[in-house]
Structure formats: C-alpha cells, structure tokens
Amino acid sequence: MSGDARDIMFFRLSPSDYDQSTRLIADHFMRRNPLCRAIGQMDLESYGEQFLVDIKKCLASGVSVGARDRASQTLAGICLNFSPDLDEAHDMSNSDSDMCVVYRVMAMLSAGTRVFQELKVHRVLDLFTLCVHQDYDGRGLGSKLIEKSVEAGVEEGYQVASVHATNSITAKICTRHGFRIVSSLDLTTVADQMGIDTDLIPGDTEVKMLIKELDSENSKPDPQSS
Template sequence: MSDAADIDYFALGLEDFDESARLLEDDFFPREPLSIGTHLVTSASTGKIGRKLRECLASGVSFGARDVKTRSLVAVRLSYTATKEHSADEDPVDEEKSEYEIKVSGLIEEVASKVDVFQDHDVNKVLYMYMLCVRRNYGGRGIGKKLVRMTMERGKDLGCQLAFTTITNVLSGRIFAGLGYETRYTLDMSTPEGDRGMDLAAMDGNRTVRIMTIRL
C-alpha cells in the first residue's frame, strides 16, 4: 500500500536482511543516543544484533517503508514476539561480546529486566518492539508512527496481549506516548544512581532509558 508521500509499506522478511542492516548502520546507530554516548560503532549484521535482526525479519511482525520512486528502503520497524514459556534471550555460551554489546546492549537488557511483562495472568505472548529507524530526510511524515501501528495490529492478530518497547530517544518516546503507551520504568543517566559513564553532553538531551508498554 502507498500513502500521499509516495511510500510503500510492506512486511519485512529474511530476504531484506542486508538492506535492513545497511539502513541501521547508516541511519540508526549514528543517531541512537546510547551509541553516541559511548562513542562506539557496531555492525548490524553480526553478533547479537545480527541474530536479533534475523529473528525480527523472520517473525512476521516487522515492517518496512520503501520510496516508490527510488525503491530504496527508508524505514524499518523491527519487532519479534515471545511467550511466557520462551521469553529468555540467551547468548551462545562461547560467543565473545563486543564492547558495544557489553555497554549498550547490556544497559538495555538491564533496564528491560526491571519490568515483568508477564505479571498479569492473562499475558502469555508479548510483542517486543526492537528497533525503529526512519532515514533522516524522511522524518516528520508520520512514517514511523504508521509502521508502529501496523506492527501492533499484526501482533494483536497473532495473539499478543502486550507490546513492549525500550525508549532511548525523546522523539521516539513521543510517538509511543501518542499511541497510548505508558512508561513502566525509567533510568535517568544524569543522576548518581543512573550514571553509566555516558557522554551525556553529546546525546542531545537524551538522558533516559525508558520501558513503555501498552495492552493490545
């Protein structure tokens, strides 16, 4: 389907791996606050991030946006689902973690662990919003919000009772708040308790990591 901005929206699959990885490396990580705060770069096609990218693309709950004229991928909403019985995200025992995975992925996992998404007896399947990326020159058109809505609708169709996202960017937080997500936990890195050694001055006012959820 297409909108007034000549954008096609479609379900992502494993065949979109290379293009999605390039988009993340070109437009997501260079602007993601925790990446900026650690001054670290990472690959989207290898290690844990590469594994999660493949999981998202195979999940049936990830969507992309493509410019009709150029046919270039301009945005992705990467997501996956997990049940109460299969919610653990274990790393291979013999895998060596990169500094990025330790400092950035580790912090995100630490914050995520503060919220028990399965605490309600009727929640057995959760939609995890992994990464949302819109190319810089395509921002402000509502593309990200539309991708989130599409993902939520598909997640609900697949039996998810709750959607979960980790927010490190104020702008992304506004999208989710506007859709009715509530903040369940906040780590403020500008406080002594939240200090994780980030270069906050470089993070353009983004100083918190938040967990937000919504019932589907």
C-alpha cells in the same frame, strides 16, 4: 501527510530484507541515535554478534514492518519486531558486563519489572528497533511504522506490545500511540559504570520501557492513512 503516505508502501519484512535492513540501521540509526553516540558504538561490529542474530530473528518473525518509497524503491524505514522468550528476557536482567552497553541498558530497564506476569500474558511483541532513513524525516514514518507494527501484532494474536525506548523520539511516538511507561532509567545515574558520555545526549537522558495492551481496537485503520 496523506500525500506522503501515498508515496510510501508499507509491507511485512522477511529474511530476504536483511542486507538492506542492516545498511539502513548502520547508516541511519547508529550514527544518529543519541545513546549509540554517547557510548561510541556507531557501527554494527561494536554491537557484537548478538545484535545481528536478533535482526535475523526479527526478520524471520513475520511481524516486522518496512516502508518503501514507491518511486525510488528506497527502503525508507523499518520497525523490527519479534516475540521474546519471557523467561530468557528475565534472565537478561542479571547479565554481566560482557554485553554491549545498549543491551545492558535494556536489561536494566527490564530488571524487577513483572508487568507481563501481572497481566498474565505469554505472547509479547517486542518492538526491537525503529529506524527511518534521514531523507524521509518529517513525514511521520516512525509513527506509521509503530502503528503498522501494532496492527501486525493484533492480527497475529499478540497480547501486549513492548518497547525499550533508548531515545526520547521513540518514547514520544509510542506514548502517542497509547503505550504507557512501566520502567525508566536516568542514564546519568549509570554513566560512569557504563562509560556513557551523557553530554552527547541532547535533552532527556531517561530511557524508558513502555507497553501497550493489544485488542481489536488497535486494528482499526487510521482515518488519515491511505
């Protein structure tokens, strides 16, 4: 793994990375994500304008992380992150059916969850979208992007990192990095009302909301990183 790490440069994304980021998401997230396939939303247009707005918000946040192949300059992966308005996120739990299905699922995961109020935090880093180029699978980039995102959150003074994991791979990666599950939803229980074909989701049909409280320990470098 250390050899792979030397081939990859990790950096903070900016608004200038919008075109490359949206292409990566369209080609290597939406076409492969089990939930996107199960609801037939496998292109940017099907998500609606709000998704593009949120991508721009993440890129402007200064805490989104990219991975680039040093030799080819290919954008090998991204973890788009931003700081949500917690009051706005609470209101989303009551959103109507005009939202795209993925957003409705994320809202349902948040519904009734008062973990941020209980922890008395006001600066939350939302790990919004994790995506790795298919050609770079198996190199641990997803895990490294989560690690770098947590480090960025610590450096910028965030108190908690949060993720709505709509696939089992992201949930497993986050769990290995110390995230804990605070909410879960079995998609089979809402499949009919949301038009989700759970037969297209291999394995686990649960989506999860996970959080990690941030402190200085998270900023310690990984012994295996280069």
